[in-house]
Amino acid sequence: MGILKNxxxxxxxxxxxxxxxLIGGTIVAAKGIDKAGDELQKKRFIKNIFKRRC
Known part of the structure; x- marks a missing residue:
């Protein structure tokens, strides 16, 4: 019984x-994806500002 318990x-x-x-890896991956999305959104926002001015 002791072996089975161990x-x-x-x-x-x-x-x-x-x-x-697995949970830690998922959290790290989600943070990386979120950060990449934020960078992409900044680039698109800046492009749209320059489009509106021209």
Missing amino acids: VFAFMAVSTLIVGGV
Whole structure:
């Protein structure tokens, strides 16, 4: 029974670690995409300003 308990504990800890890595990677990717979108929006905004003036 002790071995089975240790196996389940290991599985639970492994699942938490893998889940944390996946969630962390998702958050980092979302921040990167958001930052890229902000930069693109700034470029488009600046282009539109120059179009209106010309």
